[in-house]
Amino acid sequence: MRTILHCDCNSFYASVECMLNPALKSVPMAVGGDIENRHGIILAKNELAKNFNVKTAEAIWQAKAKCPDLIVVPPHHDIYLMYSKKVNQIYERYTDRIEKFGIDESWLDVTGSERLFGNGQQIADKIREDVKNELGITVSVGVSFNKIFAKLGSDYKKPDATTVIDHENFKSIVFPLPISDLLYVGRNTTKALAGVGIKTIGDIANSNKEALKLLLGKSGEMLYDFANGNSSDYVTYANKKQLPKSIGNGMTFRRDISDIEDLKKGILALCDCIASRMQNKSLKVSGISVSIKDTHFKTVSKQKSLDFPTSSAQKIYQEALSIVPFLWDFEKPLRSLTVTGYDISEELAQSQITLFEEEDILLKKQENLDYAINKVRHNFGKSSVLYASILNNDLGIII
Ligand SMILES: [Mg+2]
Structure with missing residues (x-):
């Protein structure tokens, strides 16, 4: 059985900004694109801004209406990329099987590292400590036997938390979650499934695979496997070796x-x-x-x-x-x-x-x-x- 971690940096852009300018840590702050523009949106926010219900992707003016003292800083993408690299370098201490998923998320297959560093939960906790101590960024980690559940795990408890989803507890943790929490499930799929009364991941798991296929085609079968913990997607290598032509x-x-x-x-x-x-x-x-x-x-x-x-x-x-x-x-x-x-x-x-x-x-x-x-x-x-x-x-x- 494999042990997969999904590591997700919490409020990544905002965390980096707060580190660069510690004064921002004690005020509600957000990173916003195109601040001069009325249509600029919130890209990330810190915990204090979260308390005011500031949401990612909402317009800056909407956020300010909820939190008048909100400090909005412009994004620094080059610096975020640099930190992303540093975070992944810490992951590389624990495995060479790392698959980046966006700037602040990565899957790690640590199956081969457990004898050296402990079980999945212990590795996850060590990674969180390392990243927090060395870079000042908190990470949420999901630990599971496949990528899909690992990703659900990193979303489950935030910030700075490890969630283990194993064969014993996956039904109680995963099944009550809305289907939109599943990777690759967009608005259309959510709507189509709601039309036949399927609202939770458990509903998918307990439905009929053939019926899902009729409704959604091949991705219907895929979702059925995801919901039942039967996805076997691999985690690729961080540094791909040079392949012969x-x-x-x-x-x-x-x-x-x-x-x-x-x-x-x-x-x-x-x-x-x-x-x-x-x-x-x-x-x-x-x-x-x-x-x-x-x-x-x-x-x-x-x-x-x-x-x-x-x-x-x-x-x-x-x-x-x-x-x-x-x-x-x-x-x-x-x-x-x-x-x-x-x-x-x-x-x-x-x-x-x-x-x-x-x-x-x-x-x-x-x-x-x-x-x-x-x-x-x-x-x-x-x-x-x-x-x-x-x-x-x-x-x-x-x-
Ligand atoms: Mg994140």
């Missing part, structure tokens, strides 16, 4: 080939090699290209985009094979063959399989099989698992 392998056959069965053996061997290279580096490809050279050294190639990223040898093989008829009319003999995977992305720990259809689950199974084969080869040598069709070939294919 492409990974390819080629071969010149020992003899020229002129029939499809021989070509299939070559393609399978190359795709198998590409797939295991990618799996070893936790990468996937979203595009495949095949190029062939005939006995007159004329080269032709063609590429194809895949529907989604994969590192399955079988999937890459099938896609590569589907390109061949566009390249080769089987009349001229072939001398060599190259298969290249491009559009490379990182393999993510939890792919969004729950949002996929059945055929994709089949693909996932195939990938898992490929991974298993790769692992066996890693432990017992490359020749421990071979494709029967490639065994004893006379084309110079060595696996």
Whole structure:
């Protein structure tokens, strides 16, 4: 099970302004865009202004009507960005899996850090202390087993609080909340669901998935999974590693080939090699290209985009094979063959399989099989698992 934190800086802009000018801490203050303009709005406010019911996104004149002594300062975006960076640098002490969500919010996957720093709640509390002590900014943290509930948790108690939403308590905490609290639920969805009597997250969880799909399409199913705690979105890495542009392998056959069965053996061997290279580096490809050279050294190639990223040898093989008829009319003999995977992305720990259809689950199974084969080869040598069709070939294919 994963441990995800959602960290949300409280009244971020206002907190930074109060730190830069401590005199602002003791008066109701807000950061407002375009103060000279009657239509300028409140971007953030401190706790004292909150007591006057000053709200984010309302017009400055409305806020001042409620709180005549409100001090409104203009925003300093460069400084906010600098502080945002500093806050995220503190998060990096606890994990390298950090996904920023706006300037003052980040998800952290701390699953791998718990042995070092304690459980999710303890890590959340440490982070809050660090940020408060070093930067003077308070943070609210939600701790849960998925991103959606972690985000709900950071909203649940503010400021400077940790809220744990686990498998035991999620129904009592999450279910009574209005659906508009759920990430990605906008006004239209709220309206559509209200029309069928669905008002709380619990109402979604206890409704019928098929009916939600009819009403809202694919996002209906997604919301059902969110409400039931079944979302498996991953948290990306803070500093993405430099990815290769492409990974390819080629071969010149020992003899020229002129029939499809021989070509299939070559393609399978190359795709198998590409797939295991990618799996070893936790990468996937979203595009495949095949190029062939005939006995007159004329080269032709063609590429194809895949529907989604994969590192399955079988999937890459099938896609590569589907390109061949566009390249080769089987009349001229072939001398060599190259298969290249491009559009490379990182393999993510939890792919969004729950949002996929059945055929994709089949693909996932195939990938898992490929991974298993790769692992066996890693432990017992490359020749421990071979494709029967490639065994004893006379084309110079060595696996
Ligand atoms: Mg915030």
